[in-house]
Amino acid sequence: MQQRSEETRLKILESAVKLFSSRGFNAASVDDICADAGISKGAFYHHFKSKQELFLALLDGWLQTIDNAIEASKDMTVPETFMQITEAFPYIFETANEGLPMFLEFWLQASRDEKIWQASVKPYRRYHKYFTDLIKKGVDEGSFVEVDPELTSRMIISTAMGLLLQSLMDPKGAKWEKVARDSTTMLVNGMLKK
Amino acid sequence: MQQRSEETRLKILESAVKLFSSRGFNAASVDDICADAGISKGAFYHHFKSKQELFLALLDGWLQTIDNAIEASKDMTVPETFMQITEAFPYIFETANEGLPMFLEFWLQASRDEKIWQASVKPYRRYHKYFTDLIKKGVDEGSFVEVDPELTSRMIISTAMGLLLQSLMDPKGAKWEKVARDSTTMLVNGMLKK
DNA sequence: GAAATAAAACCGACTGGTCGGTTTGTTTTT
DNA sequence: AAAAACAAACCGACCAGTCGGTTTTATTTC
Incomplete structure (x- = not known):
């Protein structure tokens, strides 16, 4: 049974997300993560080659999440998809x-490394491709006016x-959720054929 | 004459900008900056209380630049101002x-400190106020349609x-300057009364 | 205006502590 | 018993900031 091993790995991942998001990537040390996960440094380095590799593993997970969300919205119409995204805002x-x-x-401190840059840019490019395809589809379907999908x-x-x-x-500078909703609505309305 | 003193201060500031922008804030050590400026660590700490204070001094300079730019465009009409901004892009x-x-x-690593957060958020708030006022003026003048200036x-x-x-x-992902220009044009065109 | 004094600017070795990563040794699993 | 998983002590590099002391500049005194 490598079940215990897998559990350890998950515990590390969980603690990492928790500490990275609360304290930041640099401020959260490997020792902190080990302590939070209740394991030793040896165990940590048995599962991950480095702190960076750990982060890349987290990135992979998020990429998966993106792909799943994209997959799930495959059979909707384009306006429906945008509606759903807005609702999930x-x-x-x-x-x-x-x-x-x-x-x-x-990313700011590691992106000078080619491999890491590649991995970091991946989620971004995936999103861009997703939206580009979606808008193109909307234009082809005739639900959107002729816009440049890339732009x-x-x-x-x-x-x-x-x-x-x-x-x-500036968290208290505005009601950000409302601003976000209004902006999206404006953008989508600007594209919708009436 | 404290001219020499002022020169040293400027040299530190210059080296700091250079190294912070090329290596990043963390990666550029105080020693690096001193070496580049051709001064000693003692001189550095004579002029700045800490590495953070040095950065705050840089922030102050930028704030000044913003204010000057705002001041310089005071007597133009609103569409003219937007034109000028677009040209300076x-x-x-x-x-x-x-x-x-x-x-x-x-900002990511220091913003938990209240004083630093205040200083960091200042330039942002100034920009926001500037644009809000500008758009309000445009609406009042009648050159813009009725939009929500804040939003x-x-x-x-x-x-x-x-x-x-x-x-x-993704520096090579697109011709960013063109994208930026097109986006601005679209946003401004959406506001202009025809 | 030259010597004496004070003050500001500057130097650089040193400190205290952090942190990513390694090594060595032990336990568990199969 | 061999291999995988884990523990704990340890290493070396780095780095912000300090401090005692030196040099330069400005001010006062005679």
Whole structure:
């Protein structure tokens, strides 16, 4: 039974998310994570080659989540998909708000490494491809006016990223959830054929 | 004459910008900065209380730059101002691209400190106020349709921040300058009364 | 205006502590 | 018993900040 082994791995992953998001990637040391997971450093380095590799493993998990969400919305119409995304906003916003700081911190200091850069950029590119395809489909279906899918995708992602950053910088500066909803609505309305 | 003193201070500031932007805030050590500036650690700590205080001094300088730019555009009409901003885009984009990573890195790890958070959030709030006022003025003047200045300002900043982040993450993923230009044009066109 | 004094600027070795990662040894699993 | 999983002590590099002392600059005194 390697069940115990798998459990240890999961415990490490859980503690890592918890500490990375609460303290930041650098501030949360390997020792901290081990302590929180209730295991030793030896166990940690048995499961992960390095702190960075641990983070990459977390990234993989998120990528999986993205792919699942994309897969789940495969059979909807384009406007329906956008509706669903808008509805899921509070959850997405919260999750992203938790994950963005640690991702940024990690990325800012590690992105000079080619391999790590590749891994970090992957989720972003996947999102971009997803939105581009979605908008293209919407245009082809005739539910959207003729927009440039590439550009529009970038703009949607900009809005999301930018709002996320703003809400992080100045959490009490606005009712961010409402701002996010209004922005999305405006963007989608601008595309919808009437 | 404390001219020499002032020169040293400036040398530190210069080296700091250079190293913070090329290596990142954490990776650039105080020793590195001293070496680059050609001064000793003692001189450094004579001029700045800490590495953080040094960064806050840099922030102050940028804030000044923002204020000057705002001041300079005081007598233009609103559409003229937007035109000018759009034209200055390449320069703004480049500068921001250089400064954003170090700012983010600093902010991510230091923002738990109330004083530092205050200082960091200041430039952002100033921009937001600037755009809000500008749009309000545009609406009052009658050159813009009735939009919500608060929301629109957030959206403009989102777009800028988001594009900046995207261009940092995936520099070769698109012609970012063009994307930025197109996005701005779209946003402004959406507001202009025809 | 030259010597004496005070003050500011500057130097660089050193400290205390952190942290990622390694090594060596022990327990559990199969 | 061999291999995988885990524990615990340990290593070495790094780095922000300190401190005693030196040099330069400004001010006062005679």
